[in-house]
Amino acid sequence: MDNIQDILMELAEGFGNTLALFVVTLLFALPLGLLFAFASMSKFKPLKWFMKTLIWIIRGTPLMLQILFVSFLPNYVFKTPTKDLAAMLNITINETMFLFVALAFILNYACYFSEIYRAGIEAIPVGQYEAGQVLGLNKNQIFSKIVLMQVVRRILPPMSNEIITLVKDTSLAQVLGIVDLLNAAKHAVNHYVILTPFLYATVFYLLFNGLLTLLLGWAEKKLSYYKV
Amino acid sequence: MAFLEVNNLYKSFNETEVLKGVSFEMERGEVLSIIGSSGNGKTTLLRCLNGLEMANAGTISIDGETVFPADGKNSKQTGLTFGMVFQNFNLFPQYTALRNVTLAMDVQAEKTLGKKNPFDFKRKQALKELRAKNETEARLLLARVGLENKVDNYPCELSGGQQQRVAIARALALSPDILCFDEPTSALDPELTGEVLKVIKQLRSEGRTMIIVTHELEFARNVSDKIIFMADGVIEETGTPQELFENPKSEKTKAFFEKLSEKVTENDD
Numbered sequence: 001m002d003n004i005q006d007i008l009m010e011l012a013e014g015f016g017n018t019l020a021l022f023v024v025t026l027l028f029a030l031p032l033g034l035l036f037a038f039a040s041m042s043k044f045k046p047l048k049w050f051m052k053t054l055i056w057i058i059r060g061t062p063l064m065l066q067i068l069f070v071s072f073l074p075n076y077v078f079k080t081p082t083k084d085l086a087a088m089l090n091i092t093i094n095e096t097m098f099l100f101v102a103l104a105f106i107l108n109y110a111c112y113f114s115e116i117y118r119a120g121i122e123a124i125p126v127g128q129y130e131a132g133q134v135l136g137l138n139k140n141q142i143f144s145k146i147v148l149m150q151v152v153r154r155i156l157p158p159m160s161n162e163i164i165t166l167v168k169d170t171s172l173a174q175v176l177g178i179v180d181l182l183n184a185a186k187h188a189v190n191h192y193v194i195l196t197p198f199l200y201a202t203v204f205y206l207l208f209n210g211l212l213t214l215l216l217g218w219a220e221k222k223l224s225y226y227k228v
Numbered sequence: 229m230a231f232l233e234v235n236n237l238y239k240s241f242n243e244t245e246v247l248k249g250v251s252f253e254m255e256r257g258e259v260l261s262i263i264g265s266s267g268n269g270k271t272t273l274l275r276c277l278n279g280l281e282m283a284n285a286g287t288i289s290i291d292g293e294t295v296f297p298a299d300g301k302n303s304k305q306t307g308l309t310f311g312m313v314f315q316n317f318n319l320f321p322q323y324t325a326l327r328n329v330t331l332a333m334d335v336q337a338e339k340t341l342g343k344k345n346p347f348d349f350k351r352k353q354a355l356k357e358l359r360a361k362n363e364t365e366a367r368l369l370l371a372r373v374g375l376e377n378k379v380d381n382y383p384c385e386l387s388g389g390q391q392q393r394v395a396i397a398r399a400l401a402l403s404p405d406i407l408c409f410d411e412p413t414s415a416l417d418p419e420l421t422g423e424v425l426k427v428i429k430q431l432r433s434e435g436r437t438m439i440i441v442t443h444e445l446e447f448a449r450n451v452s453d454k455i456i457f458m459a460d461g462v463i464e465e466t467g468t469p470q471e472l473f474e475n476p477k478s479e480k481t482k483a484f485f486e487k488l489s490e491k492v493t494e495n496d497d
């Protein structure tokens with residue numbers, strides 16, 4: 001019975017890493033995705049095609065491959081072994097690994113988000129921009145005061161989907177040895193030779209996603225005070 | 229020199245020539261209607277006036293001042309010289325009727341106060357006062373279009389006629405020199421056009437300068453000082469309602485009216 005407490009502690013620690021990766025990814029990928037969306041709609045053709053190609057590559061390959069690619073990049077391209085990189089950044093090897101994973105996640109999710117943003121922005125009728133223009137608003141004001149809110153409302157449902165998927169994708173972090181929730185459960189299963197840790201992990205995931213679903217559903221409801 | 233002078237406006241989209249040298253003028257306080265069959269460039273003309281579209285050639289001047297082609301300085305101003313009421317309203321769905329009207333006023337207020345600075349409390353106070361003033365003014369405007377009871381409603385909660393009246397109040401909020409309407413009633417159910425036309429008539433009695441593109445010929449006849457008949461990207465004929473309706477000179481104008489009356493009799497059968 002003492003095991004349960006130990007197992008839950010280990011799982012909680014793993015969940016901490018899962019949560020950290022989740023938060024960091026959202027924190028950076030949400031704004032970066034908007035930037036990517038603007039780039040992919042840019043009138044400057046080279047930027048537009050660069051962005052479209054990047055999005056195509058990222059969406060066309062497994063996230064796990066992208067994580068491995070990022071982790072090999074310093075060593076193979078810049079001839080800097082992970083060890084040296086960690087020393088340079090003054091962080092542990094584990095933290096460096098987390099950095100690699102986070103970078104891959106941010107890039108990957110920014111690309112997915114950018115497509116959602118783009119669809120949302122393109123769905124806003126041109127009349128909204130024109131109304132803003134004849135009322136003397138400049139481009140930034142039109143975006144921030146008129147378009148943005150409508151875009152947020154439109155994209156919240158597909159965004160919620162991606163965010164729930166992100167929770168589950170975090171388990172891919174274990175390819176670089178990060179002890180996330182699932183990895184911690186696996187260790188426990190092997191160590192104590194019982195299957196219950198998987199069950200606990202399942203409960204963790206479900207609770208977390210349930211909470212997120214409630215939160216996002218609430219936000220969606222809040223924003224649905226008007227019809228289009 | 230007339231208040232508004234439009235000279236030889238040309239506009240084409242790729243290969244299609246839409247405006248082929250449009251010139252007209254109008255005085256302050258006049259109401260000018262533009263009629264003509266579909267696809268003749270009426271909307272395009274309005275859009276060239278208010279800066280939504282750039283004419284390829286020609287000039288537009290107001291009160292002797294050239295507003296197009298812009299010399300950089302006053303290029304932003306065209307939007308405020310010409311107010312615009314769209315065919316399909318284009319209200320901002322996420323804002324109440326009141327906020328739809330105050331939004332642009334508040335943006336202008338911020339502009340007059342200069343640069344933002346989080347510690348400039350004087351500016352904040354001034355902005356607050358200006359906003360309160362704008363709100364009072366917006367309520368008055370909404371009352372003038374008969375919507376004093378709808379200030380807190382969202383566009384989706386309003387009928388088409390009410391939405392269009394909010395759009396008119398919104399355009400009036402910036403006190404434009406000339407208010408333009410692009411078929412303000414053609415997206416409305418027939419029983420709702422009356423309330424919008426009534427507001428436009430009321431604006432006329434207040435001495436507003438207005439340009440109205442419309443298919444409501446009876447209305448154009450009643451409300452206009454001058455009517456322009458457009459055909460094939462040029463102004464085919466200009467005149468007072470009487471001149472145009474009772475004594476059209478151009479063959480095309482005659483044909484236009486004849487076709488319409490045919491349609492009316494057809495519908496009567």
Ligand SMILES: Nc1ncnc2c1ncn2[C@@H]1O[C@H](COP(=O)(O)OP(=O)(O)OP(=O)(O)O)[C@@H](O)[C@H]1O
Pocket residue numbers: 241244246264265266267268269270271272273
């Ligand atoms: N952005 C555009 N790109 C290409 N062609 C355009 C564009 N805008 C208008 N046109 C063309 O210009 C012509 C005139 O259009 P416009 O909308 O000005 O006509 P209109 O007189 O307002 O017609 P209606 O009475 O049906 O509103 C049409 O043939 C239209 O196809």
Ligand SMILES: [Mg+2]
Pocket residue numbers: 270271272410411
């Ligand atoms: Mg038109």
